[in-house]
Amino acid sequence: MKLIFEYDEQNSGHLSDEDISITLPKDLTRTNLPLPNVSEIDVIRHYTNLSKKNFGVDVGFYPLGSCTMKYNPKINEDVARLEGFRDLHPFSPMDCIQGSLQLMWELEQQLKEITGMDVFSLQPAAGAQGELLGIMISKAYFKERNEKRTKAIIPDSAHGTNPATAAMCKHDTIVIPSDSRGNMDLQKFKQSLSSDVAVVMLTNPNTLGLFEENILDICDLAHKNGTLTYCDGANMNALFGITRPGDQGFDMIHLNLHKSFSTPHGGGGPGAGVLGVKSFLSDYLPTPRVVKQESKYILNNTKGKSVGRIRSFYGNFGMLVRAYSYILAWGTNIRKVSEYAVLNANYLLTLLKDVYELPYDRTCAHEFVISSKKFGEKSALNIAKRLMDYGFHPPTVYFPLIVNEALMIEPTETESKETLDKFALTLRVISDEIKENPELVRGAPYTTPIGRLDEVTAARKPNLKWIHPQKNHDNENLQI
Numbered sequence: 001m002k003l004i005f006e007y008d009e010q011n012s013g014h015l016s017d018e019d020i021s022i023t024l025p026k027d028l029t030r031t032n033l034p035l036p037n038v039s040e041i042d043v044i045r046h047y048t049n050l051s052k053k054n055f056g057v058d059v060g061f062y063p064l065g066s067c068t069m070k071y072n073p074k075i076n077e078d079v080a081r082l083e084g085f086r087d088l089h090p091f092s093p094m095d096c097i098q099g100s101l102q103l104m105w106e107l108e109q110q111l112k113e114i115t116g117m118d119v120f121s122l123q124p125a126a127g128a129q130g131e132l133l134g135i136m137i138s139k140a141y142f143k144e145r146n147e148k149r150t151k152a153i154i155p156d157s158a159h160g161t162n163p164a165t166a167a168m169c170k171h172d173t174i175v176i177p178s179d180s181r182g183n184m185d186l187q188k189f190k191q192s193l194s195s196d197v198a199v200v201m202l203t204n205p206n207t208l209g210l211f212e213e214n215i216l217d218i219c220d221l222a223h224k225n226g227t228l229t230y231c232d233g234a235n236m237n238a239l240f241g242i243t244r245p246g247d248q249g250f251d252m253i254h255l256n257l258h259k260s261f262s263t264p265h266g267g268g269g270p271g272a273g274v275l276g277v278k279s280f281l282s283d284y285l286p287t288p289r290v291v292k293q294e295s296k297y298i299l300n301n302t303k304g305k306s307v308g309r310i311r312s313f314y315g316n317f318g319m320l321v322r323a324y325s326y327i328l329a330w331g332t333n334i335r336k337v338s339e340y341a342v343l344n345a346n347y348l349l350t351l352l353k354d355v356y357e358l359p360y361d362r363t364c365a366h367e368f369v370i371s372s373k374k375f376g377e378k379s380a381l382n383i384a385k386r387l388m389d390y391g392f393h394p395p396t397v398y399f400p401l402i403v404n405e406a407l408m409i410e411p412t413e414t415e416s417k418e419t420l421d422k423f424a425l426t427l428r429v430i431s432d433e434i435k436e437n438p439e440l441v442r443g444a445p446y447t448t449p450i451g452r453l454d455e456v457t458a459a460r461k462p463n464l465k466w467i468h469p470q471k472n473h474d475n476e477n478l479q480i
């Protein structure tokens with residue numbers, strides 16, 4: 001059988017009806033096509049009603065810690081929809097796509113300036129993929145130097161993707177506990193620095209929302225041991241224009257453009273986990289690389305020591321356009337993003353810390369972690385569910401794992417004082433409700449399209465059928 005989608009040079013890909021009947025096996029062809037018979041208004045209502053069952057940052061406050069669900073300015077969308085970007089084909093000849101190559105080149109320069117790194121690859125499609133690339137580069141670097149290093153040091157406050165990445169690259173992970181101030185325990189770190197440690201992976205500010213106070217010492221000690229330093233910069237939005245991981249001593253960093261740089265995020269959509277490195281690691285970056293030669297931009301495919309391609313083409317180009325637009329919109333004022341993010345988080349923290357427990361009582365960065373431990377087991381979950389009744393998306397709960405009944409809150413820079421006040425008041429009201437009427441909070445939410453789910457069953461055996469209103473659906477786990 002001939003594959004009909006195969007590119008045929010003579011026929012330039014065009015197939016006649018005859019070709020199709022010859023090439024398609026009978027059991028794969030249709031004899032009839034039963035399309036639903038619905039009017040335009042029925043379709044409109046169906047999709048409009050579906051959209052109203054969803055919650056997004058355009059609908060209400062979305063204080064999801066670590067994941068930075070920040071507002072995506074609409075200017076980014078306007079720019080990404082310009083024909084020259086939108087209709088671009090990845091195989092276009094270089095002469096026809098000079099503007100797009102220039103955009104990628106300039107974005108790289110901006111990211112270098114913001115982070116203090118020397119070179120960036122825009123290819124990785126997610127934060128986790130940026131990490132994977134970083135550790136692949138670290139492996140290639142040590143292989144070339146004939147050094148056998150097989151361990152990664154990671155603090156216990158790290159995002160789960162860090163140890164997962166280390167494991168994928170066949171590294172053993174050494175977990176370092178956090179000290180009483182929420183930093184990586186420096187003594188334990190020193191003791192773990194043996195000659196077979198390839199890399200230390202740190203998030204700064206860490207997932208407790210705290211700036212790592214010993215960062216200079218950590219990088220210094222690692223380098224003296226011949227160990228590379230990797231910064232998980234998914235949440236770089238606390239540091240813009242204030243301090244640069246490159247200056248702190250990091251050799252590599254990934255950024256999540258779909259968090260810090262306001263490109264869409266969620267629903268498993270396309271992301272961009274760009275990776276920046278210091279110049280001594282630049283030869284290992286994936287190809288192709290956008291290079292400027294006099295006034296022209298070209299794609300350099302020279303393999304050399306490159307670890308190879310990590311994703312098709314140049315990464316998620318549409319995300320690069322949006323991040324570029326975001327950076328240009330702020331210009332040299334980009335420091336304001338971080339100043340407002342940090343101010344908002346500290347303001348909210350101040351409004352809540354007398355009611356909830358604050359395990360690490362320090363000025364926070366762009367996010368903070370409080371505990372609802374004193375309200376009992378499962379209280380963080382119940383509070384999260386009850387918040388939905390008041391029109392808020394719940395924050396991240398039970399992460400990081402080192403805080404019991406953790407609520408991890410990140411307001412981001414765009415929220416107004418009114419929204420923050422309303423959110424804080426709601427969390428205070430819920431804390432009273434738990435004391436006065438615990439059953440009420442345990443049964444929440446009541447106002448959402450679906451109520452409390454058996455979450456394990458809902459995830460493993462989702463029931464997506466429409467439920468007849470007269471049918472008793474007590475046992476159904478998901479009704480839409």
Ligand SMILES: *Cc1c(COP(=O)(O)O)cnc(C)c1O
Nearest residue numbers: 066067126127128159161232234
């Ligand atoms: C989100 C996040 C990641 C993972 O990024 P993905 O794009 O989801 O793969 C890694 N580290 C930190 C600190 C994060 O917040």
